[in-house]
Amino acid sequence: MITALVSLALLFVAPLPEKTAQDKAPQEKKPAGEITEEEFKKLHELKKEAAPPSKGTMVEIAKSKAYLSLPEGAKAPMPAVVVIHEWWGLNDHVKHWADRLAADGYAAVAVDLYEGKVATTPDEANAAMKKVDPASTISFLLAGPAFLKDDPGIKATKRGSIGWCFGGGKSLELALAAPDLDAAVMYYGHPELDPMKLEPMKAPLLGIFGTKDSSIPPETVAKFDAALTEAKKEHTIFSYEAQHAFANPSNPKYDEENAAKAWIEVRKFLEKHLKAPAESK
Numbered sequence: 001m002i003t004a005l006v007s008l009a010l011l012f013v014a015p016l017p018e019k020t021a022q023d024k025a026p027q028e029k030k031p032a033g034e035i036t037e038e039e040f041k042k043l044h045e046l047k048k049e050a051a052p053p054s055k056g057t058m059v060e061i062a063k064s065k066a067y068l069s070l071p072e073g074a075k076a077p078m079p080a081v082v083v084i085h086e087w088w089g090l091n092d093h094v095k096h097w098a099d100r101l102a103a104d105g106y107a108a109v110a111v112d113l114y115e116g117k118v119a120t121t122p123d124e125a126n127a128a129m130k131k132v133d134p135a136s137t138i139s140f141l142l143a144g145p146a147f148l149k150d151d152p153g154i155k156a157t158k159r160g161s162i163g164w165c166f167g168g169g170k171s172l173e174l175a176l177a178a179p180d181l182d183a184a185v186m187y188y189g190h191p192e193l194d195p196m197k198l199e200p201m202k203a204p205l206l207g208i209f210g211t212k213d214s215s216i217p218p219e220t221v222a223k224f225d226a227a228l229t230e231a232k233k234e235h236t237i238f239s240y241e242a243q244h245a246f247a248n249p250s251n252p253k254y255d256e257e258n259a260a261k262a263w264i265e266v267r268k269f270l271e272k273h274l275k276a277p278a279e280s281k
Helices: 002-011 037-042 092-103 122-130 134-150 166-177 218-230 256-274
Strands: 057-061 064-069 080-084 107-111 159-164 183-187 205-210 235-240
Touching: 057 107, 057 134, 064 092, 064 134, 080 092, 080 134, 080 166, 080 256, 092 107, 107 134, 134 159, 134 166, 159 166, 159 256, 166 183, 166 205, 183 256, 205 218, 205 256, 218 235, 235 256
Parallel strands: 080 107, 080 159, 159 183, 183 205, 205 235
Antiparallel strands: 057 064, 064 107
């Protein structure tokens, strides 16, 4: 009787569906947070509108070109900032960021981690980013603060870093590699979640993130915050109801309201940590 019931039950068990070609294919690696590489590329767009005219000049740092913007009429010594581009490369929009910092009284040098390559499509940017060698990049990033300190026209008293997305992660890396850096700002860059790996950092850190950023979701930002706290690092994290790349005026996803709020915090942070008391507004 039991055998008969089992046989009858098997008649009503639907056969397992065959795996489709998509199921059988290897899953795409997720290099950025919780999303695929293709999804990450879709987070980045580039407006066709040109950036405002640049006001600085090109200089050479560690045998590579960089863009230097200085405050009008300023004389050495002065506070300074290393500017690290997004995954597009050192384009005119990044140069405009350097000009904005110069208008605030900082010597701003925008480094070029792509060796002159400036991407105009997500595929080009992704390819350029993948070619970046981590070891040589750190050496080049360290040359930025050194240039700002040693250049006779700047003689930076205090030095910080700032970067967005790809550059945001590099701003954190620079802070980890340069114990004499005085401040670091990272806009939605890839965070380090291991407190032990955050140990070398001496600079206070300001993190800017978007709660709608699928590549760095709020739970990841919370883990980053916790890791910094566990490592006893001075830091401030701001999260805005915005998407990835929300502070980039060259991106169609640009969120003017939240970008303005974030910029206020960045200005206060840099002024606190980089400007001498006599220069404070």
